[in-house]
Amino acid sequence: MTGRLRLAALAAAVPPGARTRFAPAPTGYLHLGHVANALVVWGLARLAGGTVVLRIEDHDRVRSRPAFEAALLDDLAWLGFSADEPAPGPAVSGRGGSPAAYRQSDREARYRAVLEALVAAGRVYGCRCSRATFARWREEHGRDWSGPGCPGGCRGLGLPLEPRTPLRVAVGDGVEPYRDLLHGPGAGAPDASGDVLVRDRDGNWTYHFAVVVDDLDQGIDLVVRGEDLLAATPLQLRLRRLLGGDPARLVFVHHPLVRAADGRKLSKSAGDSGVRELRAAGWSPERVIGAAAAAIGLLDAPRPIRFEDLLEG
Numbered sequence: 001m002t003g004r005l006r007l008a009a010l011a012a013a014v015p016p017g018a019r020t021r022f023a024p025a026p027t028g029y030l031h032l033g034h035v036a037n038a039l040v041v042w043g044l045a046r047l048a049g050g051t052v053v054l055r056i057e058d059h060d061r062v063r064s065r066p067a068f069e070a071a072l073l074d075d076l077a078w079l080g081f082s083a084d085e086p087a088p089g090p091a092v093s094g095r096g097g098s099p100a101a102y103r104q105s106d107r108e109a110r111y112r113a114v115l116e117a118l119v120a121a122g123r124v125y126g127c128r129c130s131r132a133t134f135a136r137w138r139e140e141h142g143r144d145w146s147g148p149g150c151p152g153g154c155r156g157l158g159l160p161l162e163p164r165t166p167l168r169v170a171v172g173d174g175v176e177p178y179r180d181l182l183h184g185p186g187a188g189a190p191d192a193s194g195d196v197l198v199r200d201r202d203g204n205w206t207y208h209f210a211v212v213v214d215d216l217d218q219g220i221d222l223v224v225r226g227e228d229l230l231a232a233t234p235l236q237l238r239l240r241r242l243l244g245g246d247p248a249r250l251v252f253v254h255h256p257l258v259r260a261a262d263g264r265k266l267s268k269s270a271g272d273s274g275v276r277e278l279r280a281a282g283w284s285p286e287r288v289i290g291a292a293a294a295a296i297g298l299l300d301a302p303r304p305i306r307f308e309d310l311l312e313g
């Protein structure tokens, strides 16, 4: 029996020949949440005649590790998933890894160029607010910071844009509409959490910045990810618009998250439901796929199943 989430029904609304991506951060091992995401990414691509790009989101240089990257790619291959398109790999970056995976740490020059364009457009400002500044504001006001800027009013300070200065982009007001094939059409304020941080105090590009630049450059038109990122969608679409991209080109599928037994979101760092552990315990790829499929409603109950058979259901 198939579950309540129907890939075939979703695929019917996907633009034919869509380009989508699987984009893990190499800050831990592959877990059932990734597998569930991979089932929807490759499932919709197969059903809609699309292409899957593999992207290693290693923008966080402190937490990313080559060993995690290698393990993620190995677990993915064991499950039968691979990129449909070669990317500029070791030959270009001079580093190891999969020649089929784009890697954010290879794109420093591009991110710098994009930042410079935003600086030239007068959108970038140095910010001295830390997480603690936002937390203090929350304590004092009983809600999260939202609206233009940041709690410290840094946009008006004209701080010099030095390498160690956290940088924000003024996203502006209004709303950004989005199209989500599961949640329906929606719209939201891009500044619901204030202006977006694009580079942190350690010089790391942030997730929001790198993902928007990459989706634009890599010609992505279908974004499949967990529903915890639905709220960030208007912000990312506004950033895309500021970079000259067309927000209407992107179609989203924000699917349910795989929860741990106690209801928490799975996290790579907590070692939850790691594919490594399941493999070591003797699970087959089909059993892992069935467990992940059931966890997000692609199957009514866990049972070993081949990916191809899941698509037929």
Ligand code: GLU
Pocket: 023, 024, 025, 057, 211, 224, 225, 229
């Ligand atoms: N690297 C992100 C993650 O692992 C991907 C999020 C996205 O698809 O935008 O959650």
